Amino acid sequence: MLLKRFFSQSSTGSMINRVNIGIFGAMNAGKSTLMNLITQQPTSIVDKKPGTTADTKIALMEIHSLGPVKLFDTAGLDEIGPLGLKKKEKTVSVIKETDLVLLIIDPTENITLETTNEILQVSKLRSKKVLIIYNIFADKVKAFEDSNNKTINQRIKELHSNFKKQFRKVEKLEVDLSQKDSGKIIFEYMRKNWADFQPEVPLLPSIIGDGNSVVFLNIPMDEETPSGRLLRPQAMAQEFLLRNWISTFAYRMDLKKARSPKEEIRRIEKERFLKAINSIKNNLSLLVTDSQAIDIIHPWTLDSQGNEIANITTFSIMMANYMSGGKLNRFIEGLDAFSKLKKGDKVLICEACNHDRILDDIGTKQIPDKIKKKWGENTIEIDFAFGREYQNKKISDYKVALHCGGCMIDKQKMSSRLQDLTDAGVPITNYGIVLSYFKSDEALKRVLKPWIKKN
Structure with a gap:
């Protein structure tokens, strides 16, 4: 009920x-x-x-x-x-x-x-x-x-x-x-x-369970996190779960320590994380993480035999599904085009919000660095579109578009963007999907599994 x-x-x-x-x-x-x-x-x-x-x-x-x-x-x-x-x-x-x-x-x-x-x-x-x-x-x-x-x-x-x-x-x-x-x-x-016949798409999948469940929210809060508030996807997830009588466990991971070259520092940070997980493991239904932490979350939520100790997904994937009206498959299908990039291809990285990019920004630093590492320096041409518009870019020139979660635009704008890309014959994928893909096939399967509907 x-x-x-x-x-x-x-x-x-x-x-x-x-x-x-x-x-x-x-x-x-x-x-x-x-x-x-x-x-x-x-x-x-x-x-x-x-x-x-x-x-x-x-x-x-x-x-x-x-x-x-x-x-x-x-x-x-x-x-x-x-x-x-x-x-x-x-x-x-x-x-x-x-x-x-x-x-x-x-x-x-x-x-x-x-x-x-x-x-x-x-x-x-x-x-x-x-x-x-x-x-x-x-x-x-x-x-x-x-x-x-x-x-x-x-x-x-x-x-x-x-x-x-x-x-x-x-x-x-x-x-x-x-x-x-x-x-x-x-x-x-x-x-x-006027009548709006489009059914509302839930923010999170049914795997979250009921009032006896707990959802773990992993929020690293890096240098770009604004003071005084959470990012919109994090706040939306927190409010959505509480409104539906599902408890949340908000956790701040220290990514610098988790990625430290010193084994002892990594060990201590992992123990802190696992202690938090174990405190709620009997009721834990899902772990939602910032996409940039998937390289840590995936291996740390596997036991010594490689078994999953938690279901995982990312805030970015959550938003891509919600903002597109449940069209997550569009973003998953777009990954195929992304994985087949070759020398000379152009990629458009779309970020719907406007802010000054600093330090280890996901869109302008982390993803481009991973693209260069996989395909080589100056092999793939990377372009950016910030804010609500494409800035008069000829989008048909791009082999694939990589989009953020779209939390700073409305569903109508996201729908318009998806249709524009469809009309131009350009596939689209998502930050969270791409970062999981870069980690491993297993990590990708895990973050998508909660969204797969079982017959």
């Missing part, structure tokens, strides 16, 4: 899952007006001058029935010139990480179907939910009908029939966004037509 409740919960630790809602359309269609109606405050600048929204505006809020949401107010897709092209590229990238697309159309304007169709095409390819809002500018309707010899209703019917050619069922709403009650109408429209 406890496990059933555990898997049906949407507890996700310290990261809030939000519905991403993007507002798209031509210039002056009413996008920023809609943004302000939803947020109920002057979040975006509204002006009759075309191109007022220069960059994507983001707002966080709660909407009843939808829960926590992230709103994106984007630039108009029909702006011309070099700056307009840059805005368009940014707007299209937002579509990719949006769950709910609100397409705003001013039916009195002679909009080009090319403008709206691009939004619909990307939305369709990425399986986005699209809601169309026809913003009826009351002061423009009569002039339109007089000059076009048709009613505004006929115009909307013509436009919508074209959109239905791309989406079999696309909902529409006709509203004057300048009216006082239009905000309530918009909220009801979204609530009525």
Whole structure:
């Protein structure tokens, strides 16, 4: 019963899952007006001058029935010139990480179907939910009908029939966004037509057991660990387990001592570790470790006969599975491409967070050093992408992408990245998987075993 409740919960630790809602359309269609109606405050600048929204505006809020949401107010897709092209590229990238697309159309304007169709095409390819809002500018309707010899209703019917050619069922709403009650109408429209059918992926596998179990969290806390807090994956694991009535044992391993050239120092550190393990061994269901410690954790959790004294996995693998919506197999399959690298191949190391890299950084130091050791100096070309974007890199040039756990981006961004790599034909694997692979085949099998579902 406890496990059933555990898997049906949407507890996700310290990261809030939000519905991403993007507002798209031509210039002056009413996008920023809609943004302000939803947020109920002057979040975006509204002006009759075309191109007022220069960059994507983001707002966080709660909407009843939808829960926590992230709103994106984007630039108009029909702006011309070099700056307009840059805005368009940014707007299209937002579509990719949006769950709910609100397409705003001013039916009195002679909009080009090319403008709206691009939004619909990307939305369709990425399986986005699209809601169309026809913003009826009351002061423009009569002039339109007089000059076009048709009613505004006929115009909307013509436009919508074209959109239905791309989406079999696309909902529409006709509203004057300048009216006082239009905000309530918009909220009801979204609530009525939005439902998130994607099941929640548990943060950790069912091997963690029930309320009688203990999960060991190995947290080395090296020089790059921020003061005053744990890293997000560690905090998420701790909160997730406690919320599901599973006890945790948080442990700080001294990696310098564990890797010391002096046998006596290594022995003392190993004894300290094993003492901690033995204190909970009767209830120990899983050990989750920082990926960089797998070279120590793997051999130290084997007895003198080579038998496992604990099930093990890594925080990075945990996050790769969770952030990708349970698509850990994508990262495992990507390891095959990584293992077959040859001279001249290019590897893209993707780290979703931005921080200054110091000392023994995993992404910029540890993994590149291991690649050079295995394939030779200057054999494999290594490139980096830090933060939320690929920095305009031509990702199809890379043989494989190595990604961190993705704890500093949301699931929508991770999904967008996975799809971009798929479209470019580039396999992807993960830090924790790669570091375990470098240790040994046995270590790799062990960190993946907890995630393998038994029939």
